[in-house]
Amino acid sequence: MTETVNGVAFLALAFATIGGAVMMLATRNVVHAAFWLLEVLIATAGLYLLLSAEFLALVQVLVYAGSVTVLVIFTVMITLRRREDAVRPFEPGWGGAIMAALFGGSITFAIAQFTSKMPAGTFPEKTPDVAAFGEKLFTTWMVPFEIASLVLLVALVGAVWWSGGDGQ
Amino acid sequence: MSALGISALKVLAALGLMLGNGVVMIYMLRKVLGHLHIRLGPMHVGWKGTLQTVMDVLKLLTKEDITPRAVDRWLFRIAPAVVFIPSLMAYAALPFSDTWRVTNLDSGLLYTFTALSLVPLGILMAGWASSNKWSLLGGMRAAAQQIAYEVPLLLSVLPIVMLVGSMNLGVIVEAQRGTVLAVIPRWFIMNPLFWPTFVLYSISALVETNQTPFDMSEAESELVGGFATEYSAMKFGLLFLSEFSNQFIVAALTVTLFFGGWTLPWVPEAVSNTFGPLTFMLKTYLVIAVMMWIRGTFPRVRIDQLMQLGWQRLIPISLAWIVISGVVIKVWS
Structure with a gap:
């Protein structure tokens, strides 16, 4: 069922x-x-x-x-x-076609190459709740988490700087 | 009955509550606003005008459904559904009593906020599809408001989650059962630690649900009817129904988070459990009445003031309060 x-x-x-x-x-x-x-x-x-x-x-x-x-x-x-500007005409070009072919080719290659080598995942008996997830995030994965937040902070400061602020 | 059948019935019950709530709240709004303005409100249809909104619903259902020629046909048709469905979804995690609820979600609080966060997308869709400047402006305002206030709304309730240690709304209610010193209810609103939380939450919640004084997206004096201008008949009805439903959900969340949910202080647990749903509904409608009181007394703020308040005040304050309450909770326990 x-x-x-x-x-x-x-x-x-x-x-x-x-x-x-x-x-x-x-x-x-x-x-x-x-x-x-x-x-x-x-x-x-x-x-x-x-x-x-x-x-x-x-x-x-x-x-x-x-x-x-x-x-x-x-x-x-x-x-x-x-x-009316929301509707754009279809403009095919060689550059776009080559990019698409390259991207499609590499993705197909990657899937064909690597998926067979990866072990099939097993489904856990009981899915962990949010509390367990948080604990894992702030103990085992502490450093990656902090690096990610630092990157976001840099992006935030950059965006504020870029947009000029009050003086300009 | 199969699990599927029971789930379907639960969804239907939520839908019934949503429709009934719309009828009740429109009547309530007219009466409360009427008395605030020192007039009577509807008086003629039924006793004290009680049947007025029922008649209005019949009128909406039988009106002609007009689709203007210039609209973006598909988006125009889908938009009321995109507003309506998330609004219905939000009922799933609300605990009406310890047994009366659609689901017992482990992250119910986050789920409810997630559902509510989808509503402005529908409003934006309606605003764009109407191909009308006022509608588009209304939709854009709704989106800007939502981006700005979703962050403080989520951050403001984190101290409660930290204290309870769960995002399950049922567990949050259970934590507020009973009394302190046999007199004061153990509601979170009675805890001085959550007073700033309550203020931050109330402001953000009013903004998120487009309530006056923050209803910039449909400000009738400047934008005709905002995003709903081009809608008629039941499409308009759906847009407004979800508006009232969102107000109900925010009020119900306020009751759950700060006013002890379905529980009653000073009475034995068995009694309080029996009258759970009734208590919950009464408390929720009291909160709604206060929201209408705010609506009737405050002037609408300007959009730039609103944005400034959100980004420059509420976000830093709620972040600071998370740190402070985190330290306090850690030191006390």
């Missing part, structure tokens, strides 16, 4: 993720693309939820869907002079 439900949910979410990504690239409207991005991010959160990674799914929705996408849409809307 649970197997079937999970299977159906996985198929639906996988279709939503990949289909949304394709639609995001295919649509000619920048604002629509941003909303497709939102759909992809939420579907990905659903995939995390299927793996019982409750906290990761929530943070994915809160940070990526709730904040990053809002920021993207906000920026798109602010930089559009006129409403």
Whole structure:
């Protein structure tokens, strides 16, 4: 019973993720693309939820869907002079084609090369709760966590400096 | 009954509560605002106008659903659903009593905030799709507000999570059961450590739910009706229903976090458990009444003042308060 439900949910979410990504690239409207991005991010959160990674799914929705996408849409809307500018013509070029081919090739190569060598993961008996996750994060993974926050701090200070402040 | 059937029934119950709450709250809003303005509010339909909102719902359902020609058709159609669904999702983690709840989520507090954080995306979508300057401005304001105040909202409740040691809303309520010195309820609002928390939370929550004095996204005196201008009939109804529902959720969270949730002080546990859902609803509607009181008495602030308050005051203050309360909690325990 649970197997079937999970299977159906996985198929639906996988279709939503990949289909949304394709639609995001295919649509000619920048604002629509941003909303497709939102759909992809939420579907990905659903995939995390299927793996019982409750906290990761929530943070994915809160940070990526709730904040990053809002920021993207906000920026798109602010930089559009006129409403009609949202629709861009399709301009294929050799540069783009070569980039796409290179990227696609390297990803295909990487998947073919490395996935067979990786051991299949085992699903833990009981998924750890948020408290256990926090403990792990602040003991075993303390240094990477601090480095990540330092990088973010540098980015934050840089953004404030870049935008000029009050004097200019 | 199968697990799937029970879940479906629970979702339907949440939907029923959401719809019923909308009808009750619109009537309440009219009456409370009316008496604050020294007028009577609706009086003619039913006893003291009680049937007024029911009639309004019927009117909304039978009105013509107009789609203006210039709108972005797909986004215009989806937007009310994008506003409505997260609002419905937010009911899932609320504990109405120790047994009455949709799910018992381990990270219920984070879940509720996550659901609420999706609402402004729908508003932004509605604002853009309407292809109307006022609507777009309303949507943009909603987004700006949400980015600015989501951070202090989340940070402000962290001291409570630190003290309780859990994000499960049920556990947070259990921690507030009983009394101190046999008189004072053990509610977190009675704890001086959480007074700044309460102030920070209230301001951010009012902003997040677009409540007056922070309802910049639909300021009717400047933006006609904001993001909802081009919507009519039940699409408009859905937008407004989720607005009222969000207000209910924020009030319910306030009760859960600060006013002891479904528990009652001074009475035996069995009694307090029996009347759990009733207590919870009464407390929630009291908080809603206070929110309406604020709405009726404060003038709307300007958008730049609001942004300044969020970024330059609330975020640093809530960060500082997390550090202070962390130290206090550590020293005491």
